[in-house]
Amino acid sequence: MRCAPNPNGPWHVGHARMPAVIGTYRDRYDGWFCVRFDDTDPETKRPDLDAYDAILDDLDYLGFEPDDVYRASDRLETYYEHARDLIDMDGAYTCSCSGEAFSELKNAGEACPHRGKDADTVHEEFEGMIAGEYESGEMVLRVKTDIEHKNPALRDWVAFRMIDTPHPREEANEYRCWPMLDFQSGIDDHLLGISHIIRGIDLQDSAKRQQFVYDYFDWEYPEVIHWGHVQVDAYDVKMSTSTISELIDEGELDGWDDPRAPTLKSLRRRGIRGEAIVDAMVELGTSTSDVDLAMSAIYATNRELIDDETDRRFLVRDGTELVLGGDPPAEANPPLHPDHEERGVREIPVGDAVLLEPADVPDNGTRVWLKGLGCVEATADELEFTGADIDVVREEGVDVVHWVPAAESVPVRLRTITGDVSGRAEPGVAELESDEMVQFERVGFARIDHHDGDETVAYYTHD
RNA sequence: GCUCCGAUAGUGUAGUCCGGCCAAUCAUAUUGCCCUCUCGAGGCAAUGACCGGGGUUCGAAUCCCCGUCGGAGCACCA
Known part of the structure; x- marks a missing residue:
């Protein structure tokens, strides 16, 4: 293939x-x-x-x-050789009709005057094309198919045309006579031993066109699928x-x-x-x-592929800063991966204020569980630490949220499919190497791209 | 205009060739519940489709015809 x-x-x-x-x-x-x-x-x-x-x-x-x-x-000479063979078999002719003129004749099912040329003339003119003696539009080589074929798209199509612009590849920049896709691809598919071709529906007439060439050479056309x-x-x-x-x-x-x-x-x-x-x-x-x-x-x-091996981190987008009171622990130690405790824990200094995503900020008098740290209750002007007994989550339904320390978190720019988002992540994120994958808990997976000064740039993968 | 091709749940797909085991498969999606210190993972459940109309047949997603809708080609582009 x-x-x-x-x-x-x-x-x-x-x-x-x-x-x-x-x-x-x-x-x-x-x-x-x-x-x-x-x-x-x-x-x-x-x-x-x-x-x-x-x-x-x-x-x-x-x-x-x-x-x-x-x-x-790289293969122009090969295409030229096959064109010469085709001319010998009376399967191709050089034509100097303008595109419009030929199109009119073709649509009427009429041959153009060049169709009946003898092989010597065709050879001579085709060699002239190869030598670059014609300019773009002056001369083409057509495959002789069936000028009255009911599908006009198949009638005597162009195999080679002149192009004045040199090819950008140095190896090919001397050529001026270029094959069209249907000729080049048809020849190559056979020579390379292609057994099955898959191509787009836009090329659904190609096989029918190329079949004429295959018939001249007595080749068998590959299996073809259009999608x-x-x-x-x-x-x-x-x-x-x-x-x-x-x-x-x-x-x-x-x-x-x-x-x-x-x-x-x-x-x-x-x-x-x-x-x-x-x-x-x-x-x-x-x-x-x-x-x-x-x-x-x-x-x-992808999630299935990476979830198990990707460590967890916290990232708070567009954080709201809240003072933390009530004597919380100095450090939080959530696991790197909840299903793999053997991988160890993160070390997140807590400090005296945290950032929460705006949607997670608790109303006055309600509690939230700061993941990996413990329970806090909102008062008029701060979050009051109330303990680290997980039962409040299990039995009392306290919401679990992610957070980062206000002081010791690091800036992150998360580049997403809809634009960049800025936030702050737990300090360990600044130490991650380029290419490492992380899951920002409750945000989504991301790939660490690079560190730009203080800022870590990560690319959002998906949720 | 002429010539081709296609149509199964939101999305993709199996089944269509060789009609019955298809009141239609699987995945994804969405929703709900369980579990979990994530809205991730895992478990359970629900939602949801044969384009329309004729015909053939005991029987049609499957075969035939017409229609509708969609796509493609009719280049000296690939």
């Missing part, structure tokens, strides 16, 4: 579907898959030189290593490489790994495992209708 990306930027979430499915099939059935960059349009789908590696990097994040990697722009588009909920940003790219250029997004961007680099930075994405993608199946992927499906799998 093959994954044939257009290298125009790092992958968004939807791109994960192809490698997820073919990679999973490969592993399950001892198969083979390659990545083949279909980079045959240096102009309107101009490749981004950084994208080749960015895509392979995304693939690695998803947990797959391709068995081989190809670039169509619909994937929409992902939870994002305001449109899932399109060019849109994301524009937003980055305009400064709306900080980069491909901005938490608000629906990209794989973003999910990675948020601490979501590639495996969770692959799982969700495989679960989508290969239906031809469009599907909506719920991010909650990815989150649910």
Whole structure:
């Protein structure tokens, strides 16, 4: 099988579907898959030189290593050779009709005057194309199909055209005569021994078009599956490489790994495992209708993956400071993980004031349980420590809340899918290393990204 | 306009090829209860779907026709 990306930027979430499915099939059935960059349009789908590696990097994040990697722009001579063979078989002709003129003839089911050229002339003109003797739009090579085919989309389609803009890759920047996707991909799929092709419904006519070429060469067409588009909920940003790219250029997004961007680099930075994405993608199946992927499906799998091994911490967002009275202990020691006491406890100095999330601040006269510390009761101007007997929670239904010391907590910027949130975390958070995962209790999971001076920057994963 | 394709709960999916065991599977979601020093995890329960209409048949999610809705192609893009 093959994954044939257009290298125009790092992958968004939807791109994960192809490698997820073919990679999973490969592993399950001892198969083979390659990545083949279909980079045959240096102009309107101009490749981004950084994208080749960015895509392979995304693939690695998803947990797959391709068995081989190809670039169509390395293989022009191969395509030329097959075109020459096709001309010998009277299966292709050079055509200098304008696009509009040919389109009219085609829609009427009429051949253009170039269709009947003899092979020598066609060869001569095609070699001229390869040599760059024509300019963009002057000459194309068409595959001779059935000019009266009932589906106009299949009639004598273009196999090669001239492009004046040099290819960005140094190895390919001398070429001016480029194959169209249907020709290039059709030839490559056979030569690379692809047995199964999965592609989008937008390419549903491709197999029918390429079948004409396969018939000329007497090749057997691979099995082909078309699937619909994937929409992902939870994002305001449109899932399109060019849109994301524009937003980055305009400064709306900080980069491909901005938490608000629906990209794989973003999910990675948020601490979501590639495996969770692959799982969700495989679960989508290969239906031809469009599907909506719920991010909650990815989150649910990811939570299962990380919950057990992720230590707990406190983070209070937008905290309200409250004075603490009544002689509480000097230090609180909640466990690192409630299901794994053997991992030990955190050491949180208490001090004489704490921060609570505004929604957790108790009304005057009511009590709350400060997790890992004990029970406090709200008075007119402070929280009065009333003891550490957990029975008030178990038997009297006192609410349990998280908290941080007002003085010794550390600032945290939590970057989320909808924007940044600031808060303060227990002091230990400042010591965490980059890439470590935490669960801020009652807030959600996050990945520690870096420390920026005093401030710790974390990326919100999910709840 | 011409040519293709599709439609099962909020979402995804199984079942459709070869009609009955489907008053429809599983996951996720939502809600409630239990448990828990988290609104996490775990346990239990509830909610919720075969696009519509005809036809064939003893019997239709499944086969046929019409309709509706949705998607795609008709490029010198991929």
